[in-house]
Amino acid sequence: MSLDIKKTYKLFIAGAFPRSESGRSYEIKDKKGNFIANPAQASRKDLRDAVLAAKNAHSSWASATAYNRGQILYRIAEIMEGRSEQFVAEIMAMESVTSKQAQVQVRQAIDTWVWYAGWSDKIATIAGSTNPVAGPFFNFTVAEPLGVVGIVADEKSSLLGVVLGLAPVLAAGNCAVLLASQKRPLSAITLAECLATSDVPAGVVNILTGLSRSEE
Structure with a gap:
């Protein structure tokens, strides 16, 4: 006799997998x-911690x-x-698509990481x-990381939408706080488990799940 375990997916903050500060899930x-x-329902406190x-x-x-x-991206x-x-x-399970369609999305997500790597x-x-200047000196334009980038994941593509948001941000030297799709968050949390074992420093990527609008 097998036991049906109802899994609760946690948040990904500072390289760890904490439960929501509110203790809520949905x-x-x-x-x-x-x-x-049951994904964790992040609160405003969780968002502040992630930032x-x-x-x-x-x-x-x-x-x-x-x-x-x-x-690291590779x-x-x-x-x-x-x-x-x-x-x-x-x-x-989340998008009600065929196995072939899901495989295409996974392949595209993997290829996106390789592309930005x-x-x-x-x-x-x-x-x-x-830049040309009229004077005895040099003038350069240099791209610099912006800092912390907030990302709201695409609701239509549960995995590819997350990767398309994260990959260019990380490649440019920025850190990210990502809000996963409210209805389709599982791929984002599984991706977080990959990030945790891929040499991405703690805190560079933080992934929250929960409601797109919060009254807290």
Whole structure:
């Protein structure tokens, strides 16, 4: 006799997986009304903690070499590939798509990480320039990381939407606080588990689940 365990998915803040400060969670179901999981319902306090973690991590991430950031992004792709079956199963459950459609989305998400891994050490060359000036001095335009970027994940694509938001932000040396899709958050949390084992420094990426609007 097997025991049906109702899994509760946690938040991802500062490299750890805490429960929501509020202690709340909410149910997500498929289109047939079948229970899928209990994601944590993040509060404003959780959001503040995530922003603080990202701010604390920004200095070291921004000062890392572009080559090093690219290697870490490529490592994320490798780990995701090893968990492809789990991503496919979650996408099928949440989006009610076929296995083939889910596999395409997972492949595109992995390829996106590889794409931006390759761009990491080229951004400065493309975005920067030497500007002509009338004087005995030089004038340069240099791309610099912005800091902490807030991302609201696309509701239509539970995995690819998250990756398309995160990858360019990390490649450019920024940190991120991402609010996962309210109805389709599982792929985002599974991605967080990949990030936690891929050499991404704690706090560089923080992922929250919960309601898109909060009264707290």
